[in-house]
Amino acid sequence: MGYRIEVRDRNLNRIGEIDTWLRLDFTVRFSEAGYWQLLIKDGTEQAKLIDKGGGIAIYQDGVDKPLLTGQVYEFQKYWTTQQHPDTGSVYIGGSCDNQLAFDRLAFPDPFLPVPEQYKGRDTRAARGPAGRAVWWELDKALGPGALADRRVPGVELGDGPMIGDEVSDSLRYDVIGPKILEWCKTKKVGYRFVWNPNTKKIELDIYTPRDLSKDVRFSTELGNLREYIYTLSSPKVTRAIVACQGEGSERYIYQKIDSASEAEWGVIKEAFVDRRDLAIKTDKATGKPVKANADMTDQEFQEALKAVEDAADTALKEGEKNGNFQIYPIDTPQCAFGRDYFVGDIVTVIADGTEYSDIVREVNITVDNDGAVDVQPKIGEQGSGEPLNLYRSVWEMREKLRKLEARL
Structure with a gap:
C-alpha cells in the first residue's frame, strides 16, 4: 500500500507533492500530538517545497482523508560520504496538527487577557457532554471564540457535538491537550485536527470511537500478528x-x-x-x-x-503483582491500518485462546525509498508510559495454555 505527501505553505495553500524520499517516519496518536519526519535529498525542488510555517499531509492509497497532517518544526542537515556526498540530505520533521491543543493553556477566565486574570475566577468548571466540552475548550483557546491574539488563522472548529459521557472537571492554567486527552480516554469521544487542501482550513473532527472488536481481529491464525509477549511478575510489596x-x-x-x-x-x-x-x-x-x-x-x-x-x-x-501484555500486529491485504481501522477504534487481539479488546492508541509507520512499509500499532496502554496491569487477562492466557499442554 503506497503513501504520498502533499505540501502546504503557511497560508494553508497546497503548493506541491513529494513522491521521492529516502525515509518517511510518522506516528499517528489517538487524541494526542503525533509526529512526522522525512529524510530527503537536499537541494532538490521537492525538498525546497517545505518551508518554515508550512507543513504536510500524508495520504494512504485508497483512503480519502490523510492519515496525518502537521506543521514543520525542524530542519536538520545530514551529510555522509555514503549518502548524497555532493549535496547531502536533510531531515524535515514536525508534529501533527493536534499539537495545536498542546500549545494552549486553559485560562481560569478565557475571556480575559493574562494581565487581567486577577479580575476573574481562580478556577473554572468544565461540565457537559465530552464532545461539547472538548470543542468549548478549543474554541475559547484558539478558535473564533478566543481572544484575538490567541486565535489560530485558518482553523475551522464547526459546531460542538453533544456526544460522549458527561465531563465534570476543573481547570486552572492546565495545558489543554493533556486535559482533554484524559476526557477522551474515559468519556467515549475522540478528536483530531486535519488540514483540508480544498477548503484551505485545518478542520476539527470530534467523533465517537468505533467498536470494531468483532470485525478487526489480530491473531497468529489470521496471519496479522507478528509477535506477542506476556509476562507475569510477582508482587514487590505484600x-x-x-x-x-x-x-x-x-x-x-x-x-x-x-x-x-x-x-x-x-x-x-x-x-x-x-x-x-x-x-x-x-x-x-x-x-x-x-x-x-x-x-x-x-x-x-x-x-x-x-x-x-x-x-x-x-x-x-504500586507494588502489586503485574501482568504485562505486548502485542505487535502487522498490515495484511485483508486488514490494514488507515483503510480498515484507525486510532481510537476498538479492536481485538487473540493470544493463546484468550480474546483481549481495547482501543488503538498509536500507530508507528515507516516507509523506505524502495516502498517497504512497516506498520506497528499499539493497542491499549502498551507503550504509553502508563501500562495497564492486565494480570487477570495474562493469567487466563497462561492457564489456558497450561491446560492445553496437559491435554497434549
Whole structure:
C-alpha cells in the first residue's frame, strides 16, 4: 500500500507533492500530538517545497482523508560520504496538527487577557457532554471564540457535538491537550485536527470511537500478528507498614496485608511508609490509635485514619503483582491500518485462546525509498508510559495454555 505527501505553505495553500524520499517516519496518536519526519535529498525542488510555517499531509492509497497532517518544526542537515556526498540530505520533521491543543493553556477566565486574570475566577468548571466540552475548550483557546491574539488563522472548529459521557472537571492554567486527552480516554469521544487542501482550513473532527472488536481481529491464525509477549511478575510489596506520629513505643504503626498474593506466589515482601505528618499516636493502654494533638477535631482524626489506610493501599497498589501484555500486529491485504481501522477504534487481539479488546492508541509507520512499509500499532496502554496491569487477562492466557499442554 503506497503513501504520498502533499505540501502546504503557511497560508494553508497546497503548493506541491513529494513522491521521492529516502525515509518517511510518522506516528499517528489517538487524541494526542503525533509526529512526522522525512529524510530527503537536499537541494532538490521537492525538498525546497517545505518551508518554515508550512507543513504536510500524508495520504494512504485508497483512503480519502490523510492519515496525518502537521506543521514543520525542524530542519536538520545530514551529510555522509555514503549518502548524497555532493549535496547531502536533510531531515524535515514536525508534529501533527493536534499539537495545536498542546500549545494552549486553559485560562481560569478565557475571556480575559493574562494581565487581567486577577479580575476573574481562580478556577473554572468544565461540565457537559465530552464532545461539547472538548470543542468549548478549543474554541475559547484558539478558535473564533478566543481572544484575538490567541486565535489560530485558518482553523475551522464547526459546531460542538453533544456526544460522549458527561465531563465534570476543573481547570486552572492546565495545558489543554493533556486535559482533554484524559476526557477522551474515559468519556467515549475522540478528536483530531486535519488540514483540508480544498477548503484551505485545518478542520476539527470530534467523533465517537468505533467498536470494531468483532470485525478487526489480530491473531497468529489470521496471519496479522507478528509477535506477542506476556509476562507475569510477582508482587514487590505484600505488606504495607505505615508509621504515623508519636515517639518510641507511642508511634502508631498500621499494617495492611495482601494475603491473596502471598498465598498465590509464596512470598512475603514488606514496605515501610513514613507518614509522621499524620497526627496519630498509639494509646499504650489499649494499643488503639488516638489523637496526637489535643486540639485535633474528631473530623480531622477520622480523615487522618483514612489517610493511613489510603497510604497502605497506595503502597500495595504500586507494588502489586503485574501482568504485562505486548502485542505487535502487522498490515495484511485483508486488514490494514488507515483503510480498515484507525486510532481510537476498538479492536481485538487473540493470544493463546484468550480474546483481549481495547482501543488503538498509536500507530508507528515507516516507509523506505524502495516502498517497504512497516506498520506497528499499539493497542491499549502498551507503550504509553502508563501500562495497564492486565494480570487477570495474562493469567487466563497462561492457564489456558497450561491446560492445553496437559491435554497434549
